[in-house]
Amino acid sequence: MTSETGGNAFADATQARGEAFIEVTDVDKFFGDFQALKDINMKVGKQEVVVVIGPSGSGKSTLIRCINRLEKHDRGRIVVDGIELSDDIRNIQEVRRETGMVFQQFNLFPHLTVLENVTLAPREVRHMPKREAEDLAMEMLERVKIPEQARKFPGQLSGGQQQRVAIARALAMQPKVMLFDEVTSALDPEMIKEVLDVMVKLAEGGMTMIVVTHEMGFARAVANRVVFMSDGQIVEVGTPEHFFTDPQEDRTKLFLSQIL
Amino acid sequence: MTAVNARPNSTPNSAVSWIKVRLFPNMASGIVTLLLLPVVVYLAYRSFLFVAINGRWEVIQRNLTLFMQGTFPRDEQWRIVVQLILMGLALGFGTATALAASADRAREAGLPFARQRPWQMARRFWPLILFVLVLLYFANTSAPWLVMLVALAVIGVGATARFLPTRLRNLGWILMALSLIAGFQVVSGTTGRSWLATATIVSIGVWISVRLERLETLPRLAAKTVLVALAAAVVFGIYTFVTVPGIGWDRWSGLHLTLWVSALAIVLSFPLGLLLALARRSTLPALRALATGYIELIRGVPLITLLFMGQFILGFMLPAAADPSSVTRAIAAMTLFTAAYVAEIVRGGLQALPYGQTEAAQAVGLPPGKTMRLVILPQALRAVIPAMVGQFISIFKDSSLLFIIGINEFLGVRSLVHAQADFRSIAHAETLVFIAFGYWAFAYSMSRESQRLERRLRVGL
Numbered sequence: 001m002t003s004e005t006g007g008n009a010f011a012d013a014t015q016a017r018g019e020a021f022i023e024v025t026d027v028d029k030f031f032g033d034f035q036a037l038k039d040i041n042m043k044v045g046k047q048e049v050v051v052v053i054g055p056s057g058s059g060k061s062t063l064i065r066c067i068n069r070l071e072k073h074d075r076g077r078i079v080v081d082g083i084e085l086s087d088d089i090r091n092i093q094e095v096r097r098e099t100g101m102v103f104q105q106f107n108l109f110p111h112l113t114v115l116e117n118v119t120l121a122p123r124e125v126r127h128m129p130k131r132e133a134e135d136l137a138m139e140m141l142e143r144v145k146i147p148e149q150a151r152k153f154p155g156q157l158s159g160g161q162q163q164r165v166a167i168a169r170a171l172a173m174q175p176k177v178m179l180f181d182e183v184t185s186a187l188d189p190e191m192i193k194e195v196l197d198v199m200v201k202l203a204e205g206g207m208t209m210i211v212v213t214h215e216m217g218f219a220r221a222v223a224n225r226v227v228f229m230s231d232g233q234i235v236e237v238g239t240p241e242h243f244f245t246d247p248q249e250d251r252t253k254l255f256l257s258q259i260l
Numbered sequence: 261m262t263a264v265n266a267r268p269n270s271t272p273n274s275a276v277s278w279i280k281v282r283l284f285p286n287m288a289s290g291i292v293t294l295l296l297l298p299v300v301v302y303l304a305y306r307s308f309l310f311v312a313i314n315g316r317w318e319v320i321q322r323n324l325t326l327f328m329q330g331t332f333p334r335d336e337q338w339r340i341v342v343q344l345i346l347m348g349l350a351l352g353f354g355t356a357t358a359l360a361a362s363a364d365r366a367r368e369a370g371l372p373f374a375r376q377r378p379w380q381m382a383r384r385f386w387p388l389i390l391f392v393l394v395l396l397y398f399a400n401t402s403a404p405w406l407v408m409l410v411a412l413a414v415i416g417v418g419a420t421a422r423f424l425p426t427r428l429r430n431l432g433w434i435l436m437a438l439s440l441i442a443g444f445q446v447v448s449g450t451t452g453r454s455w456l457a458t459a460t461i462v463s464i465g466v467w468i469s470v471r472l473e474r475l476e477t478l479p480r481l482a483a484k485t486v487l488v489a490l491a492a493a494v495v496f497g498i499y500t501f502v503t504v505p506g507i508g509w510d511r512w513s514g515l516h517l518t519l520w521v522s523a524l525a526i527v528l529s530f531p532l533g534l535l536l537a538l539a540r541r542s543t544l545p546a547l548r549a550l551a552t553g554y555i556e557l558i559r560g561v562p563l564i565t566l567l568f569m570g571q572f573i574l575g576f577m578l579p580a581a582a583d584p585s586s587v588t589r590a591i592a593a594m595t596l597f598t599a600a601y602v603a604e605i606v607r608g609g610l611q612a613l614p615y616g617q618t619e620a621a622q623a624v625g626l627p628p629g630k631t632m633r634l635v636i637l638p639q640a641l642r643a644v645i646p647a648m649v650g651q652f653i654s655i656f657k658d659s660s661l662l663f664i665i666g667i668n669e670f671l672g673v674r675s676l677v678h679a680q681a682d683f684r685s686i687a688h689a690e691t692l693v694f695i696a697f698g699y700w701a702f703a704y705s706m707s708r709e710s711q712r713l714e715r716r717l718r719v720g721l
Contacts (some may be wrong), residue, residue, distance in 0.1 A: 070619050089627075097625040107620035111638050113369055121624035124634065129474060151368040166620075173624055 027076035051219040054229035100170030108154040140168040160191030319687035330513025346443030348411035352418015357432030391701035449506020455499035510585035518670040522656040525594035533602025558600035609640035649710035
């Protein structure tokens with residue numbers, strides 16, 4: 001299946017590298033009269049890192065929020081690891097168990113300690129005993145290099161530390177894919193690196209990732225494919241080399257000229 | 261009034277500079293001070309005259325027992341004494357356990373946590389302590405002093421719960437609940453349906469403290485249900501074999517009744533209000549309409565109307581066999597009334613919470629019920645503590661309306677006092693001031709505790 005939008009060889013988002021793990025087919029999404037997603041087609045393969053960029057309001061956040069059903073798509077199909085998202089709450093729960101998400105505003109639970117933030121879902125969703133969940137949580141906190149803060153409350157941590165805890169919280173459910181929604185946009189510049197470092201490590205470890213970001217350096221270094229969205233459409237798709245050095249579409253060129 | 265102008269930076273080191281900074285920081289404040297000073301001095305002088313010289317306080321002294329326990333049978337007074345002592349025990353267990361739990365969390369989080377010294381506790385509850393001292397001042401015999409000393413000693417005994425190791429923390433709560441039940445039923449007796457109340461409390465305790473994390477949802481719920489049923493059966497068994505006769509609450513009165521009625525209305529209205537708030541936000545239209553209808557209906561009716569309806573109309577809705585006493589009806593009316601307000605307060609808290617919290621909980625796979633219970637509600641409830649306690653203070657004071665439907669609670673006792681030949685036409689002001697002082701001591705303590713709680717929870721403890 002090929003996308004009608006874009007219409008050139010580079011704009012084909014439907015070719016996943018290897019076996020498709022996430023399939024988004026002909027998806028539309030409306031907020032009232034405003035169409036946030038227009039006929040989106042995209043495949044993401046196992047262990048692939050896809051970076052989604054585009055101007056604000058282009059629908060990139062909406063796209064990944066549809067993948068774990070924080071937003072309901074109005075038309076088309078979204079299949080994650082063979083499970084099609086429908087109104088059935090069990091399907092949704094199953095998909096959410098397999099997808100971890102990290103938000104721009106961290107969204108840690110402020111009334112729980114860092115450790116409790118990370119153990120909450122394993123204990124309550126996977127019914128893991130407390131001790132086991134805490135061991136797992138400490139392992140995840142070590143992966144994001146923050147084990148010494150385990151007993152603190154989120155309010156006691158810096159933004160960068162909070163965001164790394166948020167990553168650990170998502171990882172603790174041992175997801176098969178991680179969704180990152182502009183995770184460095186709310187951070188002070190000196191904290192961006194510590195979060196990006198964790199994400200790079202994660203990608204090197206073979207995690208499937210969809211990353212919405214404005215960090216072009218990250219896209220260049222880590223992405224297998226870069227997807228450029230504008231006005232709710234996928235405009236252009238390419239490998240980082242192609243995308244940054246030889247963009248095909250005018251909208252892509254304009255966007256890149258504004259941010260690079 | 262002039263304190264508004266006080267500058268936090270200037271630390272007065274003598275009386276003169278204190279006066280200068282607090283009372284005359286600038287021209288305008290100085291004039292206000294000069295104008296208000298005579299008024300304040302005059303009012304203070306008149307109050308002093310009334311309290312210390314002119315007041316005929318023998319009206320309180322001679323009727324102290326009446327104010328405290330009203331028309332409760334005098335030869336059964338020991339029950340209330342024992343209740344007081346058991347309440348002291350419950351207070352000791354409860355505060356010690358709560359403080360120990362807070363200390364645990366603080367230590368784990370590396371936050372400072374200073375254990376309060378007894379004199380700090382005394383300063384915290386100074387309005388209540390002042391009230392107790394006034395009561396003791398009016399006491400005719402040494403018996404109240406004795407009771408007070410025993411109660412204090414018993415609080416100390418309960419406070420040893422803080423030495424319980426962390427994994428036995430729940431034991432502290434269980435002991436508190438048991439003391440509360442025993443304290444209540446030493447007065448009310450254990451006959452009739454009182455086993456039901458105990459069984460309910462025990463069941464809730466069992467349900468909460470048994471986790472069985474390794475089991476899947478269905479077997480876990482089944483196992484818990486069996487355990488709860490077993491516990492309830494045990495309670496029923498004990499109550500069948502051991503019965504203690506008592507005085508039902510339809511014969512309680514005075515401050516004793518005021519405190520129990522308010523406490524029950526507060527404790528019962530909270531879960532009901534919570535359910536109403538959740539129902540009002542439900543996605544099921546019928547449930548939402550029902551909750552909204554209930555809340556708006558109740559909030560549109562004065563409490564006194566509901567109290568009268570409780571006395572006269574409730575009978576039509578209940579089976580003839582269930583004929584609740586007028587105190588029970590009053591508690592029901594107060595609970596139903598307060599629940600509607602609690603529901604709106606909770607709803608406010610739910611709405612104030614950023615939606616990102618719900619999304620984060622959903623994203624890690626928490627189902628809707630657990631999202632609400634573990635993530636949303638704990639935060640929403642913290643945010644509304646001040647408003648909630650305000651509502652509770654309000655229903656505590658409004659319990660005085662029971663006087664109008666013929667129940668002699670704290671304020672109602674006044675009519676009994678002034679029915680006595682000696683006080684028919686004198687000392688009306690004195691009894692009013694005394695009762696107002698009593699209400700104030702409790703209400704202000706609640707308000708202070710709510711502020712404290714708010715400060716503490718802000719750090720997450």
